[in-house]
Amino acid sequence: MDQQLDVSKLSEADKKELTQILTSEAQKSTIQQTVHHLSDICWKKCITGSISSGRLDQAEDTCAQNCVERWMDTNFAVLKHLETLRGGQ
Amino acid sequence: MALFGSDAPAPANQKVALINQIQQEAAMNNARQLISKVNEHCFAHCIPRPGSSLTSRDQTCLSQCMEKYISFWNTTSRTYGVRLASEQKKLAGQDVAAMNAFGTPSSE
Numbered sequence: 001m002d003q004q005l006d007v008s009k010l011s012e013a014d015k016k017e018l019t020q021i022l023t024s025e026a027q028k029s030t031i032q033q034t035v036h037h038l039s040d041i042c043w044k045k046c047i048t049g050s051i052s053s054g055r056l057d058q059a060e061d062t063c064a065q066n067c068v069e070r071w072m073d074t075n076f077a078v079l080k081h082l083e084t085l086r087g088g089q
Numbered sequence: 090m091a092l093f094g095s096d097a098p099a100p101a102n103q104k105v106a107l108i109n110q111i112q113q114e115a116a117m118n119n120a121r122q123l124i125s126k127v128n129e130h131c132f133a134h135c136i137p138r139p140g141s142s143l144t145s146r147d148q149t150c151l152s153q154c155m156e157k158y159i160s161f162w163n164t165t166s167r168t169y170g171v172r173l174a175s176e177q178k179k180l181a182g183q184d185v186a187a188m189n190a191f192g193t194p195s196s197e
Contacts, residue, residue: 014104021108025115031173032119035166036126043130043161051134054156061164068168072176 042067127158 010018046063056064135150136143143151 010104018104018108021111025111029115029118031169032122032166035162035169036122038169039158039162039165040126040130042165043158047130047134047157047161051150051154051157054153054160056157056160056164060157060161064161064164065168068165069172072169072172 038068038071041071123159123162126162127155130158131155 007015007018042064045067046060131151131154134154135147
């Protein structure tokens with residue numbers, strides 16, 4: 001951009017639209033961040049042998065899915081246990 | 090493009106330009122991270138003992154690894170997205186249930 005945008009000169013509707021777009025981009029970015037992290041840890045668990053094809057085979061695909069699902073389960077299990085720990089105090 | 094000073098951008102155009110820039114930068118950021126992860130994992134996988142140059146075998150491995158990583162990322166993304174949506178749905182249902190049971194301490 002060769003010219004600075006003066007945000008204060010925007011109309012209320014434009015400001016609202018920009019805020020909405022920024023919020024949704026930030027959300028998207030957070031989700032993508034988690035996907036990068038998940039791909040990172042699940043790749044280590046699922047791709048252990050030598051790579052002989054560029055395609056994801058059935059076992060690897062299933063492993064990736066299970067890995068994501070169990071990671072989510074772990075998340076919830078930890079939260080749930082934390083809750084019981086707090087309740088026990 | 091304002092070589093002849095004729096197109097001082099209207100605020101509306103500036104807004105569109107800003108939105109485009111934000112979205113482009115977000116996409117770039119995502120791509121950059123993906124590339125960095127591909128580099129990290131495929132280097133670890135394909136080049137266990139770095140020699141004086143990449144063999145053609147190394148290069149084949151790198152290409153295949155890269156394609157595989159991208160497919161892997163897509164599966165991860167899809168699975169996570171579906172799970173996230175279903176959890177959100179569950180949570181929305183729970184909110185209603187929690188509101189109905191308001192005042193009674195949860196036994197769970």
